[in-house]
Amino acid sequence: NDEQVKLVFSSVAPPQDGLYRATASLLLDGIYLGPINDTGVRKDDPNDRFPHEDRRVLRALKVFGAFTNQTDIRIDNSLDVYIGEDGEGYVEHYLLDFGEAFGGHGAKHARLWDGYTHIFSFGEMLGNLPTLGLRSHPWEHIRPTPWKSVAAFEAQYFDPLSWKETYPFEPIQRARDDDNYWAAKIIAAIEREHLERLVSAANYPEPGAGEYIIETLLQRRQKIINSYFELVSPLEYVALENHRLELKDYGKIYLTPLPRQTRYEVRFYDDGNREIAEPRWIEGNASEAELAIELSAQLLRQADDYLRLEIRVWRGDVPAPRPAAFHIRADKGNAPRVVGIVH
Template sequence: MDFRSRRLGYLLAAGTVLGLGACAATPRPFPAQPPMARDTDLRSVYVPCRVEPSKKDPNHIVCAPEAYVSPLVWDAANNSLFRPLARVFAVDPAGEATNVNSFDEVADSAWFTNRMGIRPIGIEELMRGACEPALMLDDENAQDGTWVIDQGKPNGASPGFRVNLPGKGKYMFKADSKEQPERPSAASVIGAAAYHNVGFYTSCEQIVYFKPSVLKLTPGLRFEDNSGIERDFNKAALDKVLDIAAKRGGRVRMQASAWLPGRLIGPFSYDGTRKDDPNDVIPHEDRRELRGGRILAAWLHHFDAREQNSMDSWIADDKKNPDSSPGYVRHYYLDTSDCLGSEWDWDAISRRLGNSYLLDFGDIGQDFITLGIPTRPWERMKRSPGHEIFGYYGVDEFVPDQWKNEYPNPSFSRMSERDGAWMARILSRFTPEMIATLAKMGELSKFDNTEYLAKVLEGRLVKILERYLLRLSPIADLRLDGPNRLCGTDLAARRMVRDPRSFHHSARLSNGANLPVSELTNGDFCVDLPPTAPATYVQVYLWDAVAKGALVAHLHAPNGQRGYFLAGLERPDPGN
């Protein structure tokens, strides 16, 4: 059953309850069925075929969506200028996300796979990210001339080249900048691991240290630079890239990004749908994972979260023929190298990143009205002495719900309190040990930089949890422990967002009757439910004495079944 069918079922169920109000006093908004766990956009579909000539076959047939090209200048202008102006005259209230199931979560889909939000993630899995063992490079034992360069890096801020390794596949190698050595590659690996473990599809990112002699340059290569001019990628161009890269003991440090599987068909947009994908039916700006991604981006300072840093891939059922149907489109987040404090050449812009859009009409208007007298956050920004490679990435001036990316993102702009709280519940599962591990994954030369990075990641996360776990209920992981015992985990208590002594759990039925609660450890607690009767339906309200909002659990006791069935969860907004 897809999301639209499920919502229709809810409406029909609610209509039935209203029509039978004289016979049943308790509303039943949730049917007695499990939440939707898998989106139908993972099903294989057919798309029309077309002739798309290739170098090897002028009559090559492609049965996949066409590639979408996203010009950076147009995307920036559209979201900074044209879209805001259009919305002035539009009747388009930003409601709640539409791909949310009956447990206030999102299903596994072509966009998102529930990982740490539903099960424990170990340190080894955290570090692996999207890198399967077969994709890991053995830079220590690589033989001379075995890493074949078959393409120059076409564009982007980081210089690099593509390497083709027989039996491994293709990798894009990118060098760090001289201005912030080691930060871009560290950010790529740490950011990709964070995005992957949260649940997004990402590329496999790893840091490699290799001898220049392992490279073999294919003659006659060309590449297109940022200005669109085609140039030779020869030994001089290669030497220039290697000269920029950081070094350690005669070895070159670079970031290696494994090529994505399938047929690449261009980036996804943060609004609308892909018209040539039959599975793509929910407007992207109304998808919770894309909206809630704003909180993850704020944590990592991923201000460059825009459609050019994403990629759609057609995953054909026939792995030997990636251009064939049936298949489905998978959506990837790419390039987190601008996370953790990337800077522009213009310091005034670097200070504003995260605090103001590049073209921010709200800030322009406020400066005009106030004559620019009030001190703005970016005027207080300071680099941490000794940790300049992280630019202005810090904790003191970070305000989670005021964070902004480079220019408006349609999905981020529509994020609701529920979307932000959903992402915060997932992020709360990053323990201090896991955050320390993320920092170590950057393989930074200076231990002080690793310690500083862990401190900033933890500090920014604490601010996020304080903002988004203390309004709507942070209680999650509800499960039935026996026929009449409901248990849950208070994520705010587990992450110690407040003094543990502040948390005290209570429960009552919708009729006001209090229920016994047993406090366990590590934020866990259980509630004793009343005995069931045939066709019983109850609503249990749960509080933790810290968050303003309650969690409402809807439970059935269907005829012929012993014990309760958890049908749905709600987190009512308590207001300001």
């Protein structure tokens, strides 16, 4: 009723133009089963077979959260919903409560450190003890933006590698470099046009606020790419035809500045982890991201029809911390095919 609406409005700052801005969530269809645990599996869901702490889509929330500074990632902000008739349906998984992204969570609680440390950290506490709290932190230099609709959302001090959710979330704590690279590839696919359309739909009320959000997200995007593409060999499968493996070096597409001289170290292993051929070095073309590796029939026979290629990217004299592995199977009478990729 009107009294309840007035009570809600009484707890927020009065608007200058007579308009209140709010967010609303639609009620989800189905039977509510409760939140998604960050470890183990849901015992009443036969499709839930892999421990949640080992699921890439949950581990990769570190990168997705860092992009928008969505720090409020926790069990309470998730929900499993059963869809369908009893015994004939399935469980859908939802992440909820994104209303405090883009610096909103920190602004709500007056926390400029939001995204820079957990709500409680022994490491931070021990680091502050010797200096009695006088140690300088990057977040101490952050200043609120001039727009009320933006809060302290920035890219200058943002470091994707050290970004932290407010409450430790077990899948994020277990995230590996290949999990984070997988998420960074998705972030890399977001272009200015996508952000312009999203920001336009948001209807930021203050002039300049929307453009600031776009530029800040683009800068955070690039920092994410530069951080996580350098921790792996960012090679992606294109095709395997006529014993020719074609790959694409995503580093040459997305890294800024563009990589210096690139070389590729290729090693060949069989299913027993025996190296079956001399390493091969391929010089990269400075202007092209494509890479091709010839695989002879003899090489596949030596591998007993299961070949593992490990390809390590070198930028100048600096090797990538880990190679990309391409598993190739060549059953007798069938053309070789890629059956697995590990970054």
